[in-house]
Amino acid sequence: MFAASAPGTKTVKTNKDRCKLCGRDFASAEELSTHNRLEHSANAYSPAGVA
C-alpha cells in the first residue's frame, strides 16, 4: 500500500521562504525577494550585458 501522504498531518512550519540559491531562510517572502535582488542580482539580469 502507498503511504497516505496527508498534506495536513503535521503542522510543521515549513520554510517556504527559503533561498534555493544559498539555502538561507527568511521570515517573509519580501525578505527573500529583497535578498535575491541584493545577493543574487546576477540571476535577474544577465551579467554579460554590461555596457
Ligand SMILES: [Zn+2]
Ligand atoms: Zn540567497
